[in-house]
Amino acid sequence: MEGGSIFSVAAPPIFNGDNYQMWAVRMETYLEALDLWEPVEEDYEVPPLLANPTVAQIKAQKEKKTRKSKAKACLFAAVSQMIFRRIMSLKSGKEIWDYLKAEYEGDGRIRGMKVLNLIRDFELQKMKESESVKEYPDRLLSIATKVRLLGSELNDSRIVEKLLVTVLKKFEATITTLENTKDL
Template sequence: MAASSFGTSSPPVFDGQNYQLWAVKMKTYLRDFDLWEVVETGNGPPPLRANPTVTQLKHYAEESAKKYKSLSIIHAAVTETIFTRIMACDTGKEAWDRSKEEFQGSEKTKQMQVLNLRREYELLKMKESEPVKEYADRLMKIVNQIRLLGEDLPKKRVIKKVLVSLPEKFESKISSLEDSKDLSEISLAELVNSLQVVEQRKAYRLEDINESALLASQKGKA
């Protein structure tokens, strides 16, 4: 179903791919409209007391309407193909739970996904010719997939993973970093920037060597 506009922005659209990413974005979007709680719990407002005031009646009507407003937003946040799978749902919670069950899978499926990602994470190493930034991006893609599935992967553990999976050419830089600061407190961006300095120096050195070799070759021909 094509997305329509709610307030100043349209909801993120789910097409059947990358459910976890869409779910995170959608939760934030629903919270912005104070609708996530009703989607998560399905609870409506408490019953009105006897002889309610006009203000209380208005508030009760607004709170009661949230389960339908949330459904409307979820309808607008999926493609036509996905909409046909949730069109029979009467509330936002029903639509959310059905989508989650189908596209995230059971708890067992989720745990298998986490297990496979953790195995991939543990085996990951930086290639000799690979730029540090590209390796960090590869690593963080896996880390974020694990975190999206609800598994904790602390920053310190990610930093340690980077340090033990780097090629030998970075050993001296790592040693100097260890001497100057606590590596358990360094950020990934700071570590990558420090390692990129090593890359740049090696690139400049190689460039100078190649230029000297070229000049020597030309001189020899002359």
């Protein structure tokens, strides 16, 4: 091994129709790691070779074609069979990505409704008797992450406030101590 590190990429995250925003973030990162995001982000044309091309020109053209094909193959591999049937006729990685985004992310109105439902769910959360001090904040953070993935903001201060107000009575002494000793 020559002073570099070996970077091994796991299998792509599989999208089955649920939680598109989370999948899209993971898939974009996956494609970037493989240097395949560019053909998905912008559907460039690979120009034909001119007469008497150089070896470098042939190699560059082949690489561009290969990257487009690999990006498309990765997207095909990263969806369930049901979704694959819908996208298999699409010709480029960009077409596939745009189709999935339009189909599963929804328009601004739909995203807005999802955000409202998540915020309502957040507001209704209460700590359960059987829940640990670690589990409850994780549940709140999970909802906050979903809101953020939809493009809206749920401030950390609001999450902390919610946590402090809704924690069980048996933890009130600890909360009071934290409030008095820390700048919450």
